[in-house]
Amino acid sequence: MSPAPTQPLGSSQLELESAAQCLKAGGLVAFPTETVYGLGADAENPEALAKLYAVKGRPTHHPVIVHLASVEQLSQWAVDIPEAALVLTKAFWPGPLTLILKRSSRVPDAVTGGQDTVGIRVPDHPLALALLQSFGGGVAAPSANRFGRLSPTTAQHVQQDLGEDVDAILDGGPCQVGVESTIVAFREGQPFILRPGLITEEQIQQALQAVLAPFESRQPNSGNAPMSTVSRAPGTLASHYAPRTPLRLFSRPELQAQLAGLQPQDRVGVMALSDASALVSPAFSCGKWVKMPNKPEEYARRLYATLRELDALGLSCLWVERVPSDAQWAAVADRLARAAFVG
Numbered sequence: 001m002s003p004a005p006t007q008p009l010g011s012s013q014l015e016l017e018s019a020a021q022c023l024k025a026g027g028l029v030a031f032p033t034e035t036v037y038g039l040g041a042d043a044e045n046p047e048a049l050a051k052l053y054a055v056k057g058r059p060t061h062h063p064v065i066v067h068l069a070s071v072e073q074l075s076q077w078a079v080d081i082p083e084a085a086l087v088l089t090k091a092f093w094p095g096p097l098t099l100i101l102k103r104s105s106r107v108p109d110a111v112t113g114g115q116d117t118v119g120i121r122v123p124d125h126p127l128a129l130a131l132l133q134s135f136g137g138g139v140a141a142p143s144a145n146r147f148g149r150l151s152p153t154t155a156q157h158v159q160q161d162l163g164e165d166v167d168a169i170l171d172g173g174p175c176q177v178g179v180e181s182t183i184v185a186f187r188e189g190q191p192f193i194l195r196p197g198l199i200t201e202e203q204i205q206q207a208l209q210a211v212l213a214p215f216e217s218r219q220p221n222s223g224n225a226p227m228s229t230v231s232r233a234p235g236t237l238a239s240h241y242a243p244r245t246p247l248r249l250f251s252r253p254e255l256q257a258q259l260a261g262l263q264p265q266d267r268v269g270v271m272a273l274s275d276a277s278a279l280v281s282p283a284f285s286c287g288k289w290v291k292m293p294n295k296p297e298e299y300a301r302r303l304y305a306t307l308r309e310l311d312a313l314g315l316s317c318l319w320v321e322r323v324p325s326d327a328q329w330a331a332v333a334d335r336l337a338r339a340a341f342v343g
């Protein structure tokens with residue numbers, strides 16, 4: 001019999017302190033952030049980091065984000081910080097923004113995959129901040145899922161994915177943002193978006209009073225990726241964040257045409273921006289229909305949990321209605337495109 005999965009802890013002071021102690025002792029602690037749950041390890045403990053990569057099933061040359069309790073700690077972890085980065089920390093930290101900066105000597109190779117940059121963020125979640133404060137140092141934390149799978153947005157998702165391979169799980173309820181942080185990197189001091197998230201290009205431009213080149217022009221497959229880090233960031237690989245059930249994206253007319261060809265025995269999961277009645281006749285049935293929210297923030301919050309629920313139903317495929325192409329939807333569109341990718 002396999003050992004029992006780790007049971008989530010609550011948020012009492014005692015539980016937080018025991019989680020911080022666990023990090024200090026080289027253990028792995030899953031914790032909630034406002035984006036998704038992270039799988040944390042002491043960023044300065046090479047053995048803990050080796051365990052983190054092993055449990056995650058992640059190639060060791062893929063860097064992880066260092067989480068800090070406050071912006072005051074930034075100068076211990078990064079050097080030559082561009083002015084624009086400081087402006088972004090003031091505008092968005094604590095919050096769902098990761099900055100890729102030149103690393104200080106404090107940052108071990110195991111965190112950065114040997115690169116000279118480090119990803120850093122101060123998360124906006126009371127439990128994450130309390131854990132980070134109690135721990136004191138930097139916590140290296142990728143999303144708390146096995147490599148290439150959907151990110152967890154509840155403690156139960158973490159438990160299902162990682163079982164007994166994690167030493168402690170802090171339960172902070174469902175994540176409010178639901179998709180991973182926006183990642184901003186710099187080249188010669190000029191910022192660009194490496195991964196879209198809740199914080200949009202527009203908000204970043206507004207904070208900086210400067211125009212960024214559009215995110216689309218930097219897709220890894222577009223041939224004009226701006227720096228080597230692009231290919232080193234798994235969040236930017238085409239086939240990432242995937243459910244096990246094959247997923248296809250359709251425009252609304254395409255979806256309607258596909259649905260018209262369904263046979264009664266077909267077990268297909270549909271994620272659409274409307275109820276079934278808007279697209280098919282009342283007699284229609286498929287495996288499962290989920291009406292997704294029409295607001296991008298609400299859609300993002302529900303995205304991974306919905307994909308997990310559909311994935312558990314043993315459906316033959318998932319048909320997803322494309323979301324609008326405007327900037328507010330960039331993070332959701334990006335994650336859906338990756339979930340649909342057949343590599």
Ligand code: TXA
Binds near residue numbers: 033101183
């Ligand atoms: O919202 C988030 O960012 C969550 C929560 C837990 O903070 N974390 C997260 O971590 O999504 P992860 O490891 O699943 O994705 C982090 C992304 C990866 O694509 C990684 O390659 C990239 O950040 N990254 C980290 N350090 C980097 C660096 N130095 N250069 C380029 N990319 C980097």
Ligand code: MG
Binds near residue numbers: 142143151235
């Ligand atoms: Mg991840």
